[in-house]
Amino acid sequence: MPHNSRRLLPTRSKAASSPTRRLRESNPDSPLAQIRGPTGEHSGGMHPTIVKAQKAQDFLALVPQLLGFAPETSAVLVAFRGNRTCGALRFNLPDDGASLKVYKRIATTLAGMLCKIPGVDAVVPVIYTDDSFITAVGIPREQFAEILNRRLEWSGFLLRDSLCVAADAWGSYLDPKCPAGGHPLNDIAESPVNTAANEGAGTKTVRPLGTLQNGADPVGVHPATQERLARIYRRYRHLLARAENSPPLFDALGVALDPVAIAEEALTWPNPPIEENVAALLVLVQSPPNRDQIMVQFAFGRDEGVRAHAINGRYARLQHETGRSLDDLVAEEIDIGDPTAEHTGDIMLGLQCERPDIDRIRVAITLLRLVVAMAPRSARPAPLCMLAWLSWALGSGSVAGFFVDQALAIESQYSMAILLKLLLDSGHLPEWAFAVPQHDDDDNDDADEKSESYELDDDFDQNWGEDFDERAAGR
Template sequence: MTTTVAAADAAHFLSLVPHLLGFRPEQSLVVVPFAGSRSLGAMRVDLPGGGLDQLDSAAATIIGMVCRIPDADAATAVVYTADSAADGLPGARVLAAVGRAADVCGIRVVDLLTVASDGWGSHLDVEHPAGGRPLSRIADAAAQHPTAFETPPVLEHQAAGADLPHRSASERRVIGGALRSLEDALAVVSGMPRVGGGRRRDRAGGRGVDPASLAIACELDDPPRVFEDALALGPEALDPARVALLVWCLSRPGLRDVALVQWATSRDGGDDALDAQLRWEEGEDYPERLGAIMWGDGARPDAERLGAALALVRHVAALAPRRLRPGPLALCAWLSWALGRSTHAASYAQRALEIDPDHGLAEIMASFVQVGHLPDWAFRRRGHVR
């Protein structure tokens, strides 16, 4: 459903920007593209610094993103900074670079704004007061024009919410025990080795394989069913054996990629991805249509499904033993990136690389964020402000 909100003035517009982003930006450059008088979402990058060349390069990158959006013909840019406006609005050099890049690309500049620590204003308003306008004007505008956006609560800043859920040491020990039992069962059933190293539990003394772990291990006959059932149950309903099974799966690249495609598409998509993975292991080419999903070039995934998958994998990562945490963390990075949360994606990828510096998916996600690569569906937004 598309939401349209009429912005009464610049202060009201600034009160809406956090709702477009889902968080309150800090030390950021935010660009809101427009098609005519309607906004097409919002994009944020870290506030660029450096000399003129660096500023022009950063501005060209973000205006280039605007140019990729169908029907976008105008934009407003906003600098968010902790600097003071007492001696003039900060961010003038950054916004001037944005203006130059927009002019080169034929993008009309609607406004160039700064929100500083103690005031705000427009760089196109020659009569703005010294020190900027009071920040209270933005809050007052929000109160006078309640937002019609149906969004989750706005987070305090762009990095908020990236921490994994807190899980106690005792909870993690339970998962560790369930994982050891699962790996023992898999070794008996199919001779599968442990993932991520570590010593196998000694089975001397006549102790056998746990029947419950054996039953869970047998569910690997149908991995897409494992992934779909877990998504339907949700993180809080998963028992330790099922969490252990997900930890094990997401630590194996082939199965992790099946989960990625499935959660971005459907159960049928998971079946296709599993079949493609098995064929690839036998020497066949991996289908481009499935690879396109992983690179962000496929059809737009369902955001609610991606969000549910992210909540699930965050839960799994929080409980996983450190040696097996990079797989779930890297998948958290991909799901965050697919949802347009590049700051979160970078955080998850970095944590995975701190454990395993050679982790493939984590390296890919870190490079995506570093070069500003976004999924193609990020340029096909639904909600807008006018």
């Protein structure tokens, strides 16, 4: 990105009318926002629970529910399309001592990312910091917040509010009457929406949310389980080595270790899975073609897995016939415009707008975290890289970075980990992260009832005046 602060700011395709800064006028009797609570997987015609947020602190209680974790040292942009939220972008908060030039560059990047989401017309930025109201002159991180607010407004977004959650209090950057010591954090912790957001799942218990780091923390597994898995894994590896010189054994193993079938079955395994199944999956993903095929199949479904498996088979035959490397063959086909090679590459780099199946990815992430925990250390880089890519596919670049770091700590020259690190450090997010979900294309009431997002009441503007993640924005 150019370091010229005078660069043209990103703008939305349809500019909002008069996006002026407005002061918040509190009215505790009027709801400010709504969250559509969880209804369980594939709820069909069930209507999600509507949770009303009466005050700013209620909205702040909803933000972690939208992200899926409790943000720390972050700038979160809660984006609105009309009355509904359509996403939440989390970025690393820049250092407090950074220069104005750095602040402006980062704020411009954040506004530009928001511009990529179709139809967004309003935003509520929320700064999460470990700084204190007591030691700050004004609200913590006010200088960066003001620059960010200006960049967002200049880009055509309506700034509904701008909030800060600090170590000891919370407040609004747009509220001239905000107390010097801020408002108590208990306002957020004791908000009724903390329980209301879970009623759709049949419980009033507050859903505990971890931090961003928790998403990549190791899973606890009993050592005896690891030992059993290691024995089975070594047996499979030995069989595969023998099969290379035994066509009948190779054919038998090809049926038993069908990567398309195992990838699909793996999403239905019990939790925890049995060691034999984990060993089969772990052996398969040690092969880069199988690893990538299973990973893509987890995200996009069986048909995509079948396509990738067929491509892998064709490349294997070409390698055998020509003696050339896989990298050379793929590069040649991309150069001549082969659509098959381009399609697979586009998926891996997130260059297509078709959205993956989020439910499948979440199941796969849960499974792969267990696989990593059960696996011998030397076999972990492959599933760790799969976890990194799947996390990135969900927009969680920082979580992906944690997985990549773990893989490189085991094998510093593991090629996929190196490539993923380059991808993450570039700040690139998949194009599907900015695509409009199919149900959002319709503005009718039926589509509205089936969505799961925050909503604003019609009087929101009179009262106030979910996990993408950009790993590189805080640099």
